[in-house]
Amino acid sequence: MRKTLRQAGRATGHLALAAAMAFGLWLFITVLIITAVGTLAVVGAWLLPETVLIIRRIAGAKRTLTASWTGQKIPEAYQPLTGTVRARIRTAVRDPGTFTDLRWMVAYWFYGALLALALPLWPVGLVVDGVWGGLLRRTPVVLPLIVRIADLEADWSTALLKPSPKAQLAARVEELAATRADAISAHGAELRRIERDLHDGAQANLVALSMRIGLAKRAYDRDPETARKLLDEAQAQAETALTELRQVVRGIHPPILSDRGLVGAVRALAASSGLRVSVEVERLEEDGLRAPAAVEAAAYFVVAEALTNAAKYSGSPVASVQLARLKRGLRVRVADEGKGGADEKDGSGLLGMRRRVAALDGTVEVTSPVGGPTVIDVTLPCVW
Structure with missing residues (x-):
C-alpha cells in the first residue's frame, strides 16, 4: 500500500505539471496569432523564427518532464536557425522538427486540458483509496488508475515529440x-x-x-x-x-600502443603523470580483441590530455581512468577531484580533444562545475 501511495503521489505531481504546461500553452495561442498576423503582413516575419525557438524550448521542457517519468530520454532533431532573417525564416518553415512540435502542441491543447479538468478528482480518489485500503484492507482502485493515466500521458507525449525519420536524417547530415x-x-x-x-x-x-x-x-x-x-x-x-x-x-601514433596495447599504454601514462591515478579496465582486450588503431590512438590522446590538464589545473593529486568495452564502442572516462571549472575556451586542450573524437563520430561529455569534480566521458564507436 505504501509503495502504491508513493507511485500515485509521484504520478499526481507529474500530471499536475503536465496540466500546468497545458494551461500555459493555451495562453501561448496569443503569441502564435501575433506571429501569424505579422508573418502574413510581411513586416513581422522576423517573429517567425523567434517564435519557433520558443516552441523548441517549450517542447524541450516537455521532453525533460516526460523523461523524468519514463526514465528514457526523448531525442530531438532541429536544424540550426542561423544566418540572415530570410535564411532563418526558410529554415524554420522547412525544418521537420517545427511540424513535429506544432503537432504535439495542438494535440496537447486537448488532452492536456482533460488532465487539468480531471486533476481536482485525484485527491478525492487518494482519500477514498486510503480509507478503502487502510480501514477495509481492500486492494486500491483509484491509485493504480492515476499511475496508468500518467503512463498514458507520457506515452502520448513520447510518440508526438519523437522526431520523424526525415528530421533525424536532416539532423544527422548537419x-x-x-x-x-x-x-x-x-x-x-x-x-x-x-x-x-x-x-x-x-x-x-x-x-x-x-x-x-x-x-x-x-x-x-x-x-x-x-x-x-x-x-x-x-x-x-x-x-x-x-x-x-x-x-x-x-x-x-605512439609506438607504445603497438607494443603494449591500449591498457598498457594508459597504465604507462598514469604512472608518469605525476598523480596518483587508478586505472579500471572492463572487458577490454578480452580474447585478444583490440579496437582499431585509430580508435586506440584517439583514446590514448584523450587520456593523455585529460591527465595533463588534471596535473596542471585541477590542484588534486588524485585522478581515475576507466576503460570499458561497449557492445559497439569504447568508453573512456577520466575524473579528478580538483577545483573544476574547466572551460574549452581557455586553451586547456578540450576543444582539440573534442575535434579528435568527433573525427571518429564519437561523443565527448565534460562535467566540471566550480568546486569539482571534473569528469570527461568519451565514447568512441567501433566494431570488435
Missing part, C-alpha cells in the same frame, strides 16, 4: 557536416604541427649532419684528427636527429 569540418581542421593543425616539428627539429639536425660530414671529408687527408672529431660530432648529430624523428612519430 552533424556529419560539422564533424567533417572539425576533422579537416584537426587534420590540418596536425599536419602543420608535424611540419613544424620536422623543420625545427629533425631537418635542422640533418642539415648540420650533412655539413659536418662534408667538412670531415675535406679534412680527412690533411688533418685526420679534425676529421675524426667532425665525424664524432656528426654521429652525435645523427642520434639527435633520430630522437627528433621518434618524437614526431610518437605524436602521430
Whole structure:
C-alpha cells in the first residue's frame, strides 16, 4: 500500500505539471496569432523564427518532464536557425522538427486540458483509496488508475515529440557536416604541427649532419684528427636527429600502443603523470580483441590530455581512468577531484580533444562545475 501511495503521489505531481504546461500553452495561442498576423503582413516575419525557438524550448521542457517519468530520454532533431532573417525564416518553415512540435502542441491543447479538468478528482480518489485500503484492507482502485493515466500521458507525449525519420536524417547530415569540418581542421593543425616539428627539429639536425660530414671529408687527408672529431660530432648529430624523428612519430601514433596495447599504454601514462591515478579496465582486450588503431590512438590522446590538464589545473593529486568495452564502442572516462571549472575556451586542450573524437563520430561529455569534480566521458564507436 505504501509503495502504491508513493507511485500515485509521484504520478499526481507529474500530471499536475503536465496540466500546468497545458494551461500555459493555451495562453501561448496569443503569441502564435501575433506571429501569424505579422508573418502574413510581411513586416513581422522576423517573429517567425523567434517564435519557433520558443516552441523548441517549450517542447524541450516537455521532453525533460516526460523523461523524468519514463526514465528514457526523448531525442530531438532541429536544424540550426542561423544566418540572415530570410535564411532563418526558410529554415524554420522547412525544418521537420517545427511540424513535429506544432503537432504535439495542438494535440496537447486537448488532452492536456482533460488532465487539468480531471486533476481536482485525484485527491478525492487518494482519500477514498486510503480509507478503502487502510480501514477495509481492500486492494486500491483509484491509485493504480492515476499511475496508468500518467503512463498514458507520457506515452502520448513520447510518440508526438519523437522526431520523424526525415528530421533525424536532416539532423544527422548537419552533424556529419560539422564533424567533417572539425576533422579537416584537426587534420590540418596536425599536419602543420608535424611540419613544424620536422623543420625545427629533425631537418635542422640533418642539415648540420650533412655539413659536418662534408667538412670531415675535406679534412680527412690533411688533418685526420679534425676529421675524426667532425665525424664524432656528426654521429652525435645523427642520434639527435633520430630522437627528433621518434618524437614526431610518437605524436602521430605512439609506438607504445603497438607494443603494449591500449591498457598498457594508459597504465604507462598514469604512472608518469605525476598523480596518483587508478586505472579500471572492463572487458577490454578480452580474447585478444583490440579496437582499431585509430580508435586506440584517439583514446590514448584523450587520456593523455585529460591527465595533463588534471596535473596542471585541477590542484588534486588524485585522478581515475576507466576503460570499458561497449557492445559497439569504447568508453573512456577520466575524473579528478580538483577545483573544476574547466572551460574549452581557455586553451586547456578540450576543444582539440573534442575535434579528435568527433573525427571518429564519437561523443565527448565534460562535467566540471566550480568546486569539482571534473569528469570527461568519451565514447568512441567501433566494431570488435
